[in-house]
Amino acid sequence: MQIILLEDIVTLGFKDEIVDVKPGYARNYLIPQKLAVIATESAKKVLAENLRQRAHKLEQIKGEAEALGAKIAEVKDLVISVKTSNKGIVYGSVSNIQVAEALAAKGVEVDRKKILVKDNIKEIGEFVCQARLHRDVTVDIPFTVVSENFAEEIAAAKAKAEEEAKAYKEAEKARKAAQAAGEATEEATEEATEEAKAEEAPAEEAKAE
Structure with a gap:
């Protein structure tokens, strides 16, 4: 049975799309x-006219979806902390709500209804879901599910690694500075020796005479 969607439904399609569903x-x-109407011939004609009149607005909506998709694509290291058993099994499952909250924490607001989590995620690991922002704009959202039991340990390990990397960079910088200073001192010593030899040469010649 064909219907015309009156609202976005992530599992079916977007507003004004004609889709087939079970009667x-x-x-x-x-x-x-009031999420859809039957796609009669008259309803299709009305839809076509409405779309023609709203073409400019639809392009604007698509542009906004593309801009949001670009922001989502720039998000790195999206992490969702969940409560788990000692074996790493998630209590409940990871949903679109948690993905939307994790994105919001990164400064990117996405309507959770537009986020599709296909798999029933019940364990820690790396996963990918989708943000269906527009009929022509779909963006993958990679994320990592970690256990709250170990979240503090992970954060501490990350902080320690960053601190060690910073200390290494500072030590390397100091080493290069010391090396440069040593080379400059050696060069100055060689110049002084050459000057001393040059001053001694006339004296030696005088003695020889």
């Missing part, structure tokens, strides 16, 4: 909830 799903849920 029972349409009549018992989508249409009563």
Whole structure:
């Protein structure tokens, strides 16, 4: 059965799209909830006219979706901390809500309804979900699920690694500075020796005479 969506539904499509669904799903849920209407010929003609009149607005919406997608793509090291058993099994599962919250913590606001987490994530590890921002704009969101049991240890280990890297850079900088100073001193010594030899040469010649 063909219907016209009146709202974005992440598992079906976007507003104003014509999609095929089971008749029972349409009549018992989508249409009563005002999420869709039956795609009759007259409804399709009205939709086409509305889309023609709103073409400029639709381009603007697409541009905004592309800009948001670019921001999401720039997010690195997206981490979701969850409560787990000692064996690393997640209590419950990771949902689009947690992904949206993790993105918000990175400064990127995304409507959780536009985030699709296909897998039933019940363990720690690396995963990928999708943000369906527009019918033409879909962005992958890679993220890592970690246990809250070990979150502090992970943060401490990361901080220690960063501190050691900083200390190494400072030590290397000091070593290069000392090396440069030593080379400058050696060069100055050689110049002084050459000058001394040059001053002694006339005296030696005088003695020889």
